[in-house]
Amino acid sequence: MLIAESLTFEIAKRPLVREVSFSLRSGELLVILGANGAGKSTLFRMLSGEKQPTKGRITLSGKDLNNYTLAELAIKRGVLNQQNVINMAFDVIEIVMMGRYPHYKNNPATQDHQVVTQVMELCGITAFADRSYLSLSGGEQQRVQLARVLAQIWDIPNALLLMDEPVASLDLQYQQQTLAIAKMLTKRGFMVVSILHDINLAGQYADRILMLKNGRKWYDGSAAEVLSGKNIYEVFEINSDVYTNPRTLKHFFIPRNVVIDEISS
Numbered sequence: 001m002l003i004a005e006s007l008t009f010e011i012a013k014r015p016l017v018r019e020v021s022f023s024l025r026s027g028e029l030l031v032i033l034g035a036n037g038a039g040k041s042t043l044f045r046m047l048s049g050e051k052q053p054t055k056g057r058i059t060l061s062g063k064d065l066n067n068y069t070l071a072e073l074a075i076k077r078g079v080l081n082q083q084n085v086i087n088m089a090f091d092v093i094e095i096v097m098m099g100r101y102p103h104y105k106n107n108p109a110t111q112d113h114q115v116v117t118q119v120m121e122l123c124g125i126t127a128f129a130d131r132s133y134l135s136l137s138g139g140e141q142q143r144v145q146l147a148r149v150l151a152q153i154w155d156i157p158n159a160l161l162l163m164d165e166p167v168a169s170l171d172l173q174y175q176q177q178t179l180a181i182a183k184m185l186t187k188r189g190f191m192v193v194s195i196l197h198d199i200n201l202a203g204q205y206a207d208r209i210l211m212l213k214n215g216r217k218w219y220d221g222s223a224a225e226v227l228s229g230k231n232i233y234e235v236f237e238i239n240s241d242v243y244t245n246p247r248t249l250k251h252f253f254i255p256r257n258v259v260i261d262e263i264s265s
Contacts, residue, residue, distance in 0.1 A: 007056040034212035074102035099151030163194040
């Protein structure tokens with residue numbers, strides 16, 4: 001289980017995140033939603049261990065996050081960042097194998113090669129195996145990074161996967177595929193936390209949605225509990241209509257037109 005208790009992060013006594021608490025069980029996909037500046041990225045960096053909370057604590061599998069060594073965290077938790085800068089011309093398969101580094105000392109074992117093969121096939125990048133990473137499009141590079149992170153935790157029971165805007169540079173097909181992979185992982189007992197901007201994707205895939213505003217937890221619950229026109233307006237300040245797909249029973253929203261009158265000189 002992942003437990004966040006009263007997380008607060010301040011810069012020069014200015015709070016970016018304030019008293020955010022939640023818990024996540026094995027087998028759950030939690031999506032974090034909020035407008036720009038709501039505190040999503042700051043919360044994400046605290047969960048990943050990149051930033052230390054000013055107040056509060058995070059426990060993973062009953063152990064304080066600060067008490068894990070980097071080697072232990074590398075096995076228990078994988079992080080897919082929105083941007084991953086690689087300037088050297090590694091082949092794609094070399095990038096994915098980097099995810100297995102925590103699992104071997106000198107040379108990868110048969111299990112490591114098998115995992116890399118499986119995750120590359122899952123992410124649809126097998127055809128890129130021998131290509132230079134730098135020759136790929138932004139969306140293709142993001143799929144390679146997803147495969148790398150999956151390789152890191154693929155065979156670890158109850159691992160935690162953190163994803164920061166994992167579909168931002170992907171086309172519609174791979175947006176759906178990426179979140180379908182995340183959903184599949186929860187069926188294997190993984191815990192998944194993802195920041196998204198697309199409310200409809202959150203409604204389609206999330207088990208729970210955490211909505212932030214002004215650094216605070218505004219709403220936390222299932223899509224049915226959280227996604228309403230009233231709540232979306234409070235958090236995003238946009239009028240919308242929320243419907244239920246009668247075939248899937250998933251919730252989706254349609255924003256109403258925004259009208260801007262011409263400014264007279």
